[in-house]
Amino acid sequence: MIQLYGHEMSGNSYKARLLLELLKIEYEWIKVDLMKGEHKSPEYLALNPFGQVPLLIDGDTKLADAQAILVYLARQYGGDQWLPLEALPLAQVVRWLSTTAGEVRQGPENARLYHLFKVTNINPDRAQQKADYILTQLNQHLSDRSWLEFERPTIADVAVFPYVALARDGKIDLDAYPHVLAWIDRVKHLPGYMPMAGV
Numbered sequence: 001m002i003q004l005y006g007h008e009m010s011g012n013s014y015k016a017r018l019l020l021e022l023l024k025i026e027y028e029w030i031k032v033d034l035m036k037g038e039h040k041s042p043e044y045l046a047l048n049p050f051g052q053v054p055l056l057i058d059g060d061t062k063l064a065d066a067q068a069i070l071v072y073l074a075r076q077y078g079g080d081q082w083l084p085l086e087a088l089p090l091a092q093v094v095r096w097l098s099t100t101a102g103e104v105r106q107g108p109e110n111a112r113l114y115h116l117f118k119v120t121n122i123n124p125d126r127a128q129q130k131a132d133y134i135l136t137q138l139n140q141h142l143s144d145r146s147w148l149e150f151e152r153p154t155i156a157d158v159a160v161f162p163y164v165a166l167a168r169d170g171k172i173d174l175d176a177y178p179h180v181l182a183w184i185d186r187v188k189h190l191p192g193y194m195p196m197a198g199v
Contacts, residue, residue: 001027001028002020002026002027002028002056002057003027003028003030003057003058004016004017004020004027004029004055004056004057005032005044005047005048005053005055005057006029006031006032006053006054006055007031007032007033007053008031008196009034009197010053011109011162011163011196012066013054013066014162015070015158015159015161015162016054016070016073017029017194018158018161018162018193018194018196019069019074019078019082019158020073021192021193021194022158022191022192022193023077023078023192024192025073025077032044032053032055034053039051039052047062048062048064052064052065054066054069056069056073058072058076066159067097067101070097070155070158070159071097071155073155074154078155081154082154083154084154089149089150092149092150092156093149093154093155093156095156096148096149096157096160097155097156099134099160100159100163103130103133103137104134104160104163104164105163106127106130107127107128107129107131107133107134107135107172108127108131108134108135108164108166108167108170108172109163109170110122110127110130110170111124111127111131111167111169111170111171111172112166112167112169112170113170114127115170115171116169128172131167131170131172132172135167135172135177135180136177138160138164138179138180138183139176139177139178139179139180140179142180142182142183143179146183146186147183147186148160148183153186153187153190157183157187161184161187162196164180164184165184165196166196
């Protein structure tokens, strides 16, 4: 059985868990207590030398990094619906994985880390500016479509969703972005959707 190591307040852990639920894949959830430093324990570092969550183990396969896990699960268990193989559609989805690791991380994710978890080496003004930028881009992009790409959900939506949906944890007001709010609601109504604390 697949094992997923993570923490319930981690948006990156959540996105991996969400895709497993949407794909209706059986898995074992193993909590890594970040507050107690379990992610830096010798036992966990032996599994994942980066000392981060999430970590997915599927038989002999070990994968860290949320975006990599989404790609693996989509191709291994979800097929073209979640991650197409044709060059252009594949590139369109991958673009959003990059956006997640870039603008979404620098904006809503960092704002949440600063305000909710008191991470002090983050500039909250810069995080707010980055959040405003990416949320404006998302709102415009979603103004004439239901999903980030194509007319169906893909791992692009799963990747971007958590930290955008949790933006209020970082004192970011989502009310100015009605198309983003409508998209968040659509994700929440997907069959198999599993809520995360705060979403």
